[in-house]
Amino acid sequence: MSETKVIKINRRSATITEGKSRAPNRSMYYAMGYEAADFKKPMIGVANGHSTITPCNSGLQQLSDAAVEGIEESGGNAQMFGTPTISDGMAMGTEGMKYSLVSREVIADCVETCVQGQWMDGVLVVGGCDKNMPGGLMGMLRANVPAIYVYGGTILPGRYKGQDLNIVSVFEAVGENAAGKLSDEDLLEIEKRAIPGTGSCGGMYTANTMSSAFEALGMSLPYSSTMANVHDEKVQSAKESARVLVEAVRKDLKPRDIVTRKSIENAVAVIMAIGGSTNAVLHFLAIAHCAEVEWTIDDFERIRQRTPVLCDLKPSGKALAVDLHVAGGIPQVMKLLLNAGLLHGDCITITGQTIAEILHDVPDAPSDEGVIHSIENAMYKKGHLAILKGNLSPEGAVAKITGLKNPVITGPARVFDDEQSALEAILAGKIVAGDVMVLRYLGPKGGPGMPEMLAPTGALIGAGLGESVGLVTDGRFSGGTWGMVVGHVAPEAAAGGNIALVQEGDSITIDAIALKLEVHVSDDELATRRAKWTAPAPRYTRGVQAKFAFNASSASKGAVLDNY
Numbered sequence: 284m285s286e287t288k289v290i291k292i293n294r295r296s297a298t299i300t301e302g303k304s305r306a307p308n309r310s311m312y313y314a315m316g317y318e319a320a321d322f323k324k325p326m327i328g329v330a331n332g333h334s335t336i337t338p339c340n341s342g343l344q345q346l347s348d349a350a351v352e353g354i355e356e357s358g359g360n361a362q363m364f365g366t367p368t369i370s371d372g373m374a375m376g377t378e379g380m381k382y383s384l385v386s387r388e389v390i391a392d393c394v395e396t397c398v399q400g401q402w403m404d405g406v407l408v409v410g411g412c413d414k415n416m417p418g419g420l421m422g423m424l425r426a427n428v429p430a431i432y433v434y435g436g437t438i439l440p441g442r443y444k445g446q447d448l449n450i451v452s453v454f455e456a457v458g459e460n461a462a463g464k465l466s467d468e469d470l471l472e473i474e475k476r477a478i479p480g481t482g483s484c485g486g487m488y489t490a491n492t493m494s495s496a497f498e499a500l501g502m503s504l505p506y507s508s509t510m511a512n513v514h515d516e517k518v519q520s521a522k523e524s525a526r527v528l529v530e531a532v533r534k535d536l537k538p539r540d541i542v543t544r545k546s547i548e549n550a551v552a553v554i555m556a557i558g559g560s561t562n563a564v565l566h567f568l569a570i571a572h573c574a575e576v577e578w579t580i581d582d583f584e585r586i587r588q589r590t591p592v593l594c595d596l597k598p599s600g601k602a603l604a605v606d607l608h609v610a611g612g613i614p615q616v617m618k619l620l621l622n623a624g625l626l627h628g629d630c631i632t633i634t635g636q637t638i639a640e641i642l643h644d645v646p647d648a649p650s651d652e653g654v655i656h657s658i659e660n661a662m663y664k665k666g667h668l669a670i671l672k673g674n675l676s677p678e679g680a681v682a683k684i685t686g687l688k689n690p691v692i693t694g695p696a697r698v699f700d701d702e703q704s705a706l707e708a709i710l711a712g713k714i715v716a717g718d719v720m721v722l723r724y725l726g727p728k729g730g731p732g733m734p735e736m737l738a739p740t741g742a743l744i745g746a747g748l749g750e751s752v753g754l755v756t757d758g759r760f761s762g763g764t765w766g767m768v769v770g771h772v773a774p775e776a777a778a779g780g781n782i783a784l785v786q787e788g789d790s791i792t793i794d795a796i797a798l799k800l801e802v803h804v805s806d807d808e809l810a811t812r813r814a815k816w817t818a819p820a821p822r823y824t825r826g827v828q829a830k831f832a833f834n835a836s837s838a839s840k841g842a843v844l845d846n847y
Contacts, residue, residue, distance in 0.1 A: 317360070325404035325532045327359040327525075330366050330394050330419060332410040332435070337370030339411035339490065342481030342512040343435045346521040347409050350433060353525025354407070359532070361525075362403060366393045366419070368412045371735060371761065372450050372484060376702065381732035384759070385831045387414040387421070387569070388844055394422025404428060405532040407525055411435030411483045411512070413762070416493035417566035420502060423538045424573035429531040430538050431633050432503045433521045434494035436512030437604040438482030444469075448477040449485040451598055451763035454737050458745015461710040465745075482512035486597030488762030491604045492559035493566060498613045499553035501541045501632030505641050509608035527634055534635060542574040545627040549617075549638065551583060552625050555590040555666030556616050557607070558600060560762030561681045561770055564668060565733075568841030580670055580679040580839045584798070587666030590625055592685060593656045599685040599765040600662075602654045610654040611646070618645040623658045671769060673801040674809070675755065675781055675791070678773035678839035682795050683765060690795035692753045692767055694719040696802070698787050701725070702736060702758070709742040716751035719791040723782050724819060725758030726775025727842040731822060731832035737761035740768055753793045755800065757782055757838070769793055769800055773839040777819065784812040 309322065329350050333343035351361040367389060374380040390410075398406050405428050408419035416432065423430035441448035456473045459465035483490035494508035504524055510517045547567060554563045564583050571578035593616060596602050607613075620626045621642055628639030649655040656662055667685035672678075684690045694717040699705040705722050708714050720739070727733045736758055743749050749766035757775035760768055774780030781802065785791070790803040804812075823829040836846035 321360050325359045325529065326401070327354045327361055327528065327532065328398055328401070328403040328406040329354070329361050329363040330397070330406060330408040331363050332366045332368055332415050334368055336368055337373060337412055338438065338478055338481050339370065339435065339483040340368050340415070343409050343411055345518055346433055346435060349518045349521040350407050350409065350525040353522035354529060357526045357529035359529045362401065364397045366390045366410070366415070368410070368415055371413050371489070375735060375761065376706065376738035380734035381730045381828065383414060383735065384727070384733045384842060385827055387418040388831065389827070390415060390418025391421035391425065394419055395425040398422070398426040398428060405528050406430045407433060407528050409433045409435065409521070411490065413489040413493070413562065416490065416497060417570060420497065420570055421573045424542060424570065427537050427539050429528060429536055430502070431524050431528040431531070432497050433524045434497070434503060434508055436482050436510050436514070436517045437491055438485045439479055439511055439513065439605060440485055440603055441476040441479045443472055443476045447603065448473060449597065449603065450477060451486060451488070451737070451741065453477050454741025454763070455745040458709070458742035460745070461742065462746040480513055484763065485603040485605065486763060487558055487560070487594070487604065488598070489560040489562045490762070492554060492557070492563050492762055495557055495559065495613050496550040496554050496563060496567070499617060500546050500550040501630055501638065502538065504634070505614050506608070506612045509604050509612045511605055511608070530635070531633055536631070536633065536635065539574055541631055541633060542570065542576065543630065544576050544578065546630040547571055547576060547578055548586060549626050549630055551586045552590045552620055553613060553616060555587055555668065556592060556620060557594045558592050558596050558667050558685050561668060561683050561760050561764070562762055564681050565759065565771060565838060565841055569843045572841055572843050572846065583668060584670040587668060590620070590666045591658060591661035592663040592667050593619060593658070593661055595654060595656070595662060598763045606654050610651040611649060614642055614645045615649055615655055618642045618647065619649065619655070619658055622647060669795045669798060671793070671795065671798050671800040673799045675800045675802050676772045678837055680769045680772040680800050682769045682793070683760070684795040685765065687750055687767060689750070690767070691793065692719065693790060693792040694753060696721050696785050696787060696789040696791050698723070698785055702734065702739060706739045706742060709739055709746060714743070714748065714752055716748060719753035719755060719793065721782065721785050721791070722754065722756040722758060723776035725756055726777055727835035727838060728832045729775050729777030729819070730758060731828050731835070733759050733838065733842060735759045735761045736770070737764055740764040740766055753791070755782070755791065755793065767793060771838040772800070773837045775838065778837070779813070779816070779818065781809060783816060784809055
């Protein structure tokens with residue numbers, strides 16, 4: 284009987300060592316062009332989010348190719364694999380939108396599965412659309428091998444009649460057209476011109492919010508989060524990211540060394556300072572869960588209370604991510620926060636430097652206060668993502684309160700059990716100033732998948748009702764949403780939350796000053812209604828949506844699937 288030895292694999296170097304049965308394993312690599320010397324090099328995964336599904340991701344191949352080149356020049360072996368994406372902008376308002384949050388988990392699973400299954404020494408993730416970022420980082424944290432995130436880059440603005448355009452311009456134009464404020468011809472031209480090429484949606488929406496937060500977290504290179512996809516510096520940044528990652532592999536610097544409670548505080552402070560997306564709350568709850576860092580929804584309110592909004596960025600402001608880049612990018616924002624004692628300068632980054640070291644040569648004052656304001660001239664003294672609680676949201680809900688003249692409204696409930704009927708009511712002129720719309724059964728389990736509500740919120744803005752109509756939902760909002768809106772209501776309707784018990788005409792108060800979300804119905808009446816309430820049947824009973832609905836935790840826990 285021939286001798287057979289066990290193959291020994293070094294987890295850190297991924298080199299296959301002594302043993303007569305190693306040949307079949309090596310032969311698989313030889314088939315891909317490897318040579319004997321390659322087995323002494325670190326194996327570095329490149330999780331490539333390129334696809335032609337969406338402009339956010341259709342410009343990623345050049346970045347992945349640059350990363351491969353950088354890995355190989357730095358003495359590593361690049362192993363490229365794919366991750367999927369769902370275009371939120373394309374899926375918005377359709378059944379497909381319910382797959383968006385689901386895709387976050389699928390992407391995380393892809394990264395974890397390939398890194399662990401192939402015993403990679405490190406991984407570089409390249410992504411563009413909204414869920415690419417949290418999904419990629421969650422996979423990195425689960426695998427916990429040295430890792431770096433390469434953001435695909437923002438898009439350049441479109442242009443029509445002397446005005447800059449972006450994806451939200453289209454949704455708001457639909458509302459303006461329905462209200463008789465915009466011609467059909469202008470609507471068509473805005474639709475055609477809003478997205479001029481590759482890159483992620485251009486305002487401080489979810490993709491740019493998460494990329495900025497990853498830079499602040501220390502998981503991406505300085506300045507990389509606000510670069511435009513079509514600019515050469517983005518390609519060079521991807522190649523440099525690969526070099527930095529190979530060095531991190533040699534130093535054994537892992538994601539969980541970087542993603543700590545203090546570094547998450549840094550990231551959330553930056554999210555507040557730039558006026559970032561409500562989705563950041565949901566995603567950082569999930570990221571902290573994967574990192575096994577203690578972090579709750581109340582921590583966002585703690586950071587908000589001490590962090591001013593410094594940047595005048597869309598959707599509620601004027602500028603785009605490309606303008607922020609020119610004005611000094613995220614390092615300039617961070618330097619202002621650091622000098623004000625609002626950041627932890629000792630947090631380590633993937634470069635091996637601390638935050639303070641990286642920011643050492645960044646100017647103390649912004650060069651353009653039209654985009655980045657000084658601390659003394661902050662747009663708002665406190666952050667914009669408020670956590671509201673009350674009998675409608677005992678576990679919390681998220682309100683985005685920048686740009687509002689009066690963040691308090693009390694009005695009659697207009698109740699909808701789906702997004703489409705709510706949108707139809709807005710476009711038909713059935714929603715009037717003072718109403719509080721309630722969109723429910725749209726949470727993690729109820730949606731399922733917690734779809735975003737950009738279509739109805741965009742229509743409200745376009746109809747001129749953005750500040751006079753409230754909207755409350757257990758679903759999510761696009762990063763492009765602003766107005767008197769409250770999302771992530773928990774517990775959700777499908778889980779028996781009180782939002783399921785609201786009836787047409789009930790008085791509801793949204794108070795972002797007192798941090799309250801209340802339906803003015805007695806506890807006894809709510810108990811009576813609850814006794815008559817029955818949970819709806821699952822919308823899906825097979826496939827990925829059914830699995831998500833069955834396993835998803837509350838939005839107040841990040842809607843993760845493994846909160847056992």
